[in-house]
Amino acid sequence: MRQGVKVNASRNIVLAGLMAQHGLSAAQLAQEVNQKAFELYQGHVGTTERHVRRWLSGQVRWPQRRYREALTVLFERPASELGFTAPATRRSSSAADSGVTVPVLPVAPAQREQPVLRREFLVTSSAALAIPPLPTTGRLGMPDIERIRSTAAQLHALDDQLGGAVVVEAGRDLFEHVEGAMRRCVYGSTVQPHLHRVLGEIAASVGWFAYDAGHHATARRWWDTGLRHALLARHPLLQARIWAYMSRQACDLGHGAEAAAIARVAIDVTRRHRDGKLSALLHTRIALANAVQGHSGWSNRALHHAEQAFDRAADTPPPWLAFCTPAELLAQAALCSSTLGDYARAAQLRQHEDAQPRQRFRRNAFGHTTHLAQCLLHSGQAEQAFATADQAREMLPHVHSPRWANRLAAFRDEAVERRLPGADDFAEQYDLTVAAIERART
Template sequence: MRRREFIAAGLGATLGLDAIPSAGRLGTADVERIRAIVPALYTHDHALGGGALHAVAEQALHAVHRALNHCTYGSRIERALYAASGDLAASAGWFAYDAGRQEDATALYSEALQAGMLAGDGMLQARVWSNLAMQARLLERDQEALRIGRAAVETRQAKADPWLMSLLHCRQAVGHARVGERTRAERSLARAESAYGRTSGARAPWLSFLTPAELTGLAGAAHQALGRYARAHELTLSALGMLEPRFERNRVYYTAQSAQALLDGGEIEAAAAEALRATVIGRRVQSDRVRGKLDGLRGQMRRHGHIPAAADFLEQTRQTGA
């Protein structure tokens, strides 16, 4: 059995999906059981990547659909169920996005938006808009990504939650930088820092990755897009130094970002060493986004194949690619 199938099978049992009723009357305990699925999935996502999780997340979502359609419940439980199912759909969409299954991600985000509307959950809707902006950026639709991100920033829920607002402004900073809007990128970074300074209390489980390391890494990505490679590398190294061990997928991602900053800055030997480090640790995660970043590095390194360090990197990764 392949690794991701083994993980999915094991997680399905651990999450207790068989305990979600498909008949009878649902109560608060059933809603809490469904809500507990998302934090458990994100614990594994940080280490393994979405490639290992999108299948089990969709399996969980199907179990929730059966409960919604075949069980009975009152209006209060109904709203709570739609909020919980929307949270799960948004999470499944994120895992599909990370796994490179963009059509699946789009459909799941659409379902999450509908559930958020039925539940009256504006925070869920703002979250999905943010993820849709990231997806548009991945597909190189940068202006669309900025427009979607702006809509998320302007929601009442985002304005009331500094955790979410900090993330949204950081992602907008990267978007502005990618289209060459230096002043707007810098303004968004400043707003992200200001919002993070106002955070307190517990954050939503899906925001568990939002730490000073993540904000610093995103700032590095913005400077990278602006062509400030030395500053991008400095910030990315700082992010890696702060990153907790549990965020293994992000460690690969930011190690690759560090290599990219070095490569774009003309430091080929250091870039090759960093790219190799990212490739080695990247074999433990299942993320199409990370794989694409590593593939891109390897493709660019071919231009410098006459340099021994680059040639060594290409040889060492020849069998498996990035």
């Protein structure tokens, strides 16, 4: 720093007040941020007391994204309401942090210039994908839409293999990139609904990635954003896709009646438009919702409707529905059975699923193996359960899906608590695997 130049940073009294209200010291807040970040990303961000003091002093006016997200979840308010101020160039993206969706309108450029295409990358913990180059000024057209969709499909492929926690941040970056281009550029009435549709598709995907990462509130905000764009695009099938995601989340949270209502609305709205695979998926959502409420007869009836709908499915579903196969229907039936407490039947269905030809997505394989281990354990087949759980443990370093990783952790804890033969050996290997994962991520 040059001599005589003084930096004045205003103290963050908002954050200081919230810390006082919650009885948190700087060291305690750092610990809470690390814990929340681990829940979000399955990895540490290395927050220290020094970080917190720099936020409080105003030396850092806009923390890095992962700190902001952890703080947002911790205090249940956006970063802009925590006393932080985004740099001018980032204020448009801070709206996404706050969960606020700003209506997207075409903006005419101040002056006619040749558009400048830029090449950026979506960086995940396991790969870097090229963001589609979009004009900084000028017109957006259908070729731009196709490039965006191609990148979104690659994100889904990564999600299928590695889990949502790996790609949630990259998906958000893609959304902001496309939304920014939509604000800066002009486009015709033919292109406009396609832009809203592709933004809605990306928002739907990011919501699913966040859900898979165990971040339910963030997932719901993204799905709300996706529904608004689906309405602007006048695309009922996109709405149904998002409702299918929301119904699955509601089942996980124990809201069976809400889950069934959401899925039925999706079926009614898309009755004349949907593909057989989407119909099958929506009926499995109703089946699981009924299972959550303890209605076995209604659940079985919905599963039968799903099988009938699947027989009418097209051969080439959209990328997000690629997972919907006969094996997936068996997987959903197994989830319904285990939810109803029939673990032996659930284990049988999972084992029948293994015999089905399928494109085995690694994340789904991890979920399948973990759920089968739980069903075997609860149906009194402990030896098989530990052998199956050990297969899931071996996948753990390669799949970042807290939704299923938490189930494997619960399996470990339950087995140890019940003092089953073989439980201590499995727990020891599981703990070593988790410790190795932590070392690799720090």
